[in-house]
Amino acid sequence: MTVAGDGAEGALAISTRGLVKRYGSRTALDGLELSVPSGVVYGFLGPNGAGKTTTMRLLTGLLHPDAGSVDVLGRPFGRGDRRRLFDVGAIVEQPSFYPFLSGRENLRALAGSGARVPKGRIEELLELVGLRERAGDRVSRYSLGMKQRLGIAGALLNDPRLLLLDEPGNGLDPAGIAALRDTLRYLAGQGKTVFVSSHLLSEVQVLADVVGIIARGRLVREGSVAELLASGGVVRVRVALDEVTRATDVLAGFAGAASVRAPGGEPGTIEVTLDQRRSAEVNRALAEAGIYAAGIEAGGDLESVFLELTGEGTTTADGTRTLGAAG
Amino acid sequence: MRLVGSHLRRLLRRPATWITLVLLAAMIALVFVALAATAEQAASQPGGAAILSLLTFPIAYAFVLAFVIDIGSLFAVIYFAAVAGSEWNWGTFKNAVARGESRSRYVLSAFVALALMAGAGMLLVFVIGVGSALAGAGIAGVGTDGVGDRDTLLGLPNQLWRGWLALAEAGAIGFAFATVARSTLAGVGAGVALYFIEGFASLLLPDIVRWLPFSAASSVIAGADTTGLQGGAAGTPLEPGVALVVVLAWLVGSLVVAAVFSERAEITG
Numbered sequence: 001m002t003v004a005g006d007g008a009e010g011a012l013a014i015s016t017r018g019l020v021k022r023y024g025s026r027t028a029l030d031g032l033e034l035s036v037p038s039g040v041v042y043g044f045l046g047p048n049g050a051g052k053t054t055t056m057r058l059l060t061g062l063l064h065p066d067a068g069s070v071d072v073l074g075r076p077f078g079r080g081d082r083r084r085l086f087d088v089g090a091i092v093e094q095p096s097f098y099p100f101l102s103g104r105e106n107l108r109a110l111a112g113s114g115a116r117v118p119k120g121r122i123e124e125l126l127e128l129v130g131l132r133e134r135a136g137d138r139v140s141r142y143s144l145g146m147k148q149r150l151g152i153a154g155a156l157l158n159d160p161r162l163l164l165l166d167e168p169g170n171g172l173d174p175a176g177i178a179a180l181r182d183t184l185r186y187l188a189g190q191g192k193t194v195f196v197s198s199h200l201l202s203e204v205q206v207l208a209d210v211v212g213i214i215a216r217g218r219l220v221r222e223g224s225v226a227e228l229l230a231s232g233g234v235v236r237v238r239v240a241l242d243e244v245t246r247a248t249d250v251l252a253g254f255a256g257a258a259s260v261r262a263p264g265g266e267p268g269t270i271e272v273t274l275d276q277r278r279s280a281e282v283n284r285a286l287a288e289a290g291i292y293a294a295g296i297e298a299g300g301d302l303e304s305v306f307l308e309l310t311g312e313g314t315t316t317a318d319g320t321r322t323l324g325a326a327g
Numbered sequence: 328m329r330l331v332g333s334h335l336r337r338l339l340r341r342p343a344t345w346i347t348l349v350l351l352a353a354m355i356a357l358v359f360v361a362l363a364a365t366a367e368q369a370a371s372q373p374g375g376a377a378i379l380s381l382l383t384f385p386i387a388y389a390f391v392l393a394f395v396i397d398i399g400s401l402f403a404v405i406y407f408a409a410v411a412g413s414e415w416n417w418g419t420f421k422n423a424v425a426r427g428e429s430r431s432r433y434v435l436s437a438f439v440a441l442a443l444m445a446g447a448g449m450l451l452v453f454v455i456g457v458g459s460a461l462a463g464a465g466i467a468g469v470g471t472d473g474v475g476d477r478d479t480l481l482g483l484p485n486q487l488w489r490g491w492l493a494l495a496e497a498g499a500i501g502f503a504f505a506t507v508a509r510s511t512l513a514g515v516g517a518g519v520a521l522y523f524i525e526g527f528a529s530l531l532l533p534d535i536v537r538w539l540p541f542s543a544a545s546s547v548i549a550g551a552d553t554t555g556l557q558g559g560a561a562g563t564p565l566e567p568g569v570a571l572v573v574v575l576a577w578l579v580g581s582l583v584v585a586a587v588f589s590e591r592a593e594i595t596g
Contacts, residue, residue, distance in 0.1 A: 061424060084427070114428045154422070
């Protein structure tokens with residue numbers, strides 16, 4: 001599936017065709033087809049074991065595919081094309097450092113490999129990620145959030161055109177996540193492509209322009225956030241407690257029984273999974289049955305779309321769906 | 328050069344570098360203190376003259392160097408394996424690969440940096456050893472006239488160069504083990520096990536064991552094994568010239584294994 005309007009193949013920052021990767025008898029990627037347009041923030045979502053990290057490893061040359069092809073920044077990326085990574089910055093899984101070196105020394109060590117790093121770049125990046133004050137401290141004394149920020153600085157060392165970040169929000173507090181969001185949006189504004197895998201769906205919803213959802217090694221949906229939300233919207237209806245059962249029946253007749261549920265944590269609330277633009281029709285169906293809604297909220301969320309597409313949600317005894325296995 | 332320089336800077340900041348150096352220096356100083364302290368008793372016992380000769384120059388030069396090579400080999404195995412394994416354990420090798428660095432170039436640069444550090448460390452410990460021997464001789468009342476022996480001093484650079492190769496070869500064994508195992512612990516364990524197995528096996532199979540890495544390393548310098556820990560302790564050691572060729576073969580072989588493995592490895596951790 002290709003993002004609408006992404007144009008020619010050359011405009012893609014990442015393109016994978018029929019990508020297959022097996023670990024023994026287990027197939028991690030089963031014909032993955034990704035199309036990541038240049039200059040966007042791309043949210044890469046999937047449950048644990050869906051193949052997100054394997055994809056990241058293939059895109060950074062840590063692994064090699066069993067079948068299929070990868071194009072990075074418009075050119076084929078294979079075993080002999082390691083220099084293509086000079087234009088790519090990455091954090092795969094958790095950021096990795098020498099614990100006995102300081103943050104600044106770790107960046108210097110990293111700059112000793114791969115593409116040459118301009119003088120002054122390290123200080124510039126320490127400032128960007130807010131670590132200048134602690135740059136002289138040993139990394140072993142850093143918090144998880146500080147290590148994550150240092151990892152982002154490391155990924156930006158050679159001013160890459162493509163940034164690959166695996167769960168960059170891990171360990172960050174809300175302020176850190178907000179700062180990360182601003183930094184990534186700033187980088188996208190500079191024309192860089194930011195490819196982010198995350199399990200923080202609400203974060204991706206706010207941050208990403210385009211989202212790809214992967215399950216069992218295959219891409220199950222790719223598109224702009226707006227498109228995805230429209231296709232998997234939810235309309236929430238609040239009615240009087242004594243009318244919940246009847247309203248549920250009416251809405252089941254309108255949208256289908258499988259689309260209607262009553263979240264246990266919110267008495268009087270019924271959720272209908274359908275295009276949010278049809279909320280007025282929901283209201284009319286209830287009114288025609290003599291039920292007057294106390295409130296109707298139309299608005300999808302990425303989590304609902306994700307759960308529908310991946311089938312990874314679990315239903316608790318009270319009927320609430322959770323992201324159980326998602327990661 | 329940029330990569331070797333980067334590895335060297337890291338090694339200088341690494342606690343293991345200094346711990347290894349201090350331990351080796353302390354051991355050699357301790358040996359000479361012990362020799363000096365027991366010299367008077369030893370002189371009156373059978374074979375005591377041989378012990379006293381270890382404090383006598385120029386023989387002491389060969390003893391110090393042989394000691395540095397023998398015990399240094401064990402330290403080199405551990406140190407090289409620790410550094411190579413930690414690149415995998417900490418994910419720093421993964422970082423370099425993801426930055427587009429050549430895998431084999433990275434691994435071989437790390438080895439070159441380690442070998443340079445081992446060379447510098449060997450020189451330093453040798454100097455400390457000679458100083459300790461001089462001090463020991465003074466305590467034991469042994470003359471130090473031979474310290475300036477011209478022939479010995481002229482031969483020292485060649486002996487030191489050979490010793491450095493021996494240390495690098497021993498380190499390369501640990502380095503290759505740790506790279507293949509992708510683990511510090513496994514690399515150190517396998518390297519140390521081989522070191523001692525060679526030592527014990529030399530009692531049973533001396534003609535085979537003398538061709539193995541640590542035994543060959545202890546034979547590259549004239550004077551051979553002095554500690555009795557290694558394969559050179561039993562049987563006829565290799566002639567130094569032959570030992571040098573064998574050491575080079577083990578060194579190159581280990582590095583080829585490490586480089587090929589790192590090129591082909593799937594980096595999943």
